[in-house]
Amino acid sequence: MKYISDKHADIAGANILSNTMKNSYKKYSAYQRKNNFKIEIKERLNFLLKHSTSISDFKEKAKALNVIIDDTEKNVKYRLADMEQKRNTRDDTLSKRGKYSISNIEKIVSKNVSVFSQSEIKNEYEKFKVEKSDDFEMKILVEDWQVKEETKNGIYIDIDYGLLNSGAILVPSHQVNKLDDGNYNIFIKKKDFFYFTNSDDATKNKFMTGNIVAKQLSHDNQHLVLHKNQYVSKLDQIIKDFEYLSLKGVSTGQQFSDLKNQFEKQVHETEKELSVLDEKISRLNKIISAIDGLSSDDLRKVETSEAILSDLKIDKSTKRGDLNKTIEEVKFERQVLNERFHDIVEKYKTYQGVKENVRDRENDTIKNKEVKR
Incomplete structure (x- = not known):
């Protein structure tokens, strides 16, 4: 209710108190209270691990990011001063490998040469959070006829959830861009939650994941769901870190070496991801061929197609149009990842080449000075 x-x-324009809204999301808000602060603690600590040079520097910068550290006992305890966190969080609940223990923090930050200063750390973290919030997993075009109402809080979208279950969900305004033609782009993640309300039968109200919302909206308007592969963001972040070190003149040392190792590992994982997408496309093509084979006049071809679909656990009633749309989405995801991957690898090679040229010139300068002596 x-x-x-x-x-x-x-929709009527009345104010909705935020505390009332929080309390109404019983299951989801309970999950947020138990888990979200842990995610935020880890993000702040990971940022500090990159931009501290000693344990004392780490602790001072933690204060600037509203992280309270209690290291008076065996396990370090963390708490966020700007969130409703009632209990401290022990370091071993954040990482089973002891990443956030004092000894490990000292080990990691001792490798850093160039970092953000204490006066910079808060603004730089806020910039990092903005960039991260602008990131997305899925981009979906929503046509104006699918939108029931637009309010200051977002858009209410008419949507079906299962057989004979129609209702609406609210997509918050910070996940919506209105287009000039009256349609909307929404940017959501697979694990986002949206509350579905059936105005005729409240017993059918339930939470929907972003993945289900994307599939249903795309099914209704037949537009592709644009997936941004997670590896694009990971590679982008490493390149940003390289550029930061480059601006600071850091091209050697453990900090640079660790980043180089991360990049090479990410390149390897991205190549594997491209292979996975290739296999997914191949599997979808195989399913489409089998679906086509069901309508053949050749009985043996029909039997072979049925066997293939059974083996792949695909329902024979699957529509070819849905499969074609899915394969186009996967192809687009692969294309974007592949293009960004090669672009970033080329940037890295160029960066390495510049560094080698600078080093060679420095060595030549030293040699020339020695000759003159």
Whole structure:
């Protein structure tokens, strides 16, 4: 009842108190209270591990990011001063490998040569969070006829959830871009949660994951879901770290060497991901051929197609149009990843070449000075 009330109040322009909205998301808000602060602690600590040079520097910068550190006992305890965290979080609950223990922090930060200063750390972390929030896993075009209402809080989208179950979900405004033609682009992640409300039968209200929302919206309007592969963001971040060290004149040492190792590992994993996408495309093509084979006049071809679909655990009633759309989505995802991958690898090679030329010139200068002596 609360969600139905909120929806109609929002559409009518009435204010909805944020604390009331929080309390209404019983299951989801419970999950957030238990887990979200841990994710935020880890993000802040990981940022500090990159941009501290000693344990004292780490602790001072932690204060700037509102991280309270208690290392008076065996296990380090962390708490966020700017979030409703009632209990401290022990380092072994954040990492089973002891990543956030004092000894490990000292070991990691001692490798750093160039880092953000204490005066820079807060602004730089906020910039990092903005960049991360702008990232997305899926981009979906929503046509204006699918939108029930646009309010200051976002857009209410008409959507089906299962057989004979129609209702609406709210996509928050920070995940929506309105286009000039009246349609919308929404940017969501697979594990986002949206609350589905059926105005005729409240017993059918439930949470939907972003993945289900994307599939249903795409099924309704037949537009492709654009997937941004996670490896694009990972490679981009490493290149940004390289550029930062380059600006600071760092091209040697453990910090640079570790980053180089991360990049090479990420390149290897991205190559594997491209192979996985290739296999997915091949599998989809095989399914499409089998679906086509079901309508053949050749009985043996029909039997072979049925066997293939059974082996792949695919329903014979699967529509070819849905498969074609899925394969186009996977092909586009692979194309974007492949192009970005090669672009980043070329950037890295260029960066390495510049560094080698600088080093050679420095060596020549030293040799010339020695000859003159």
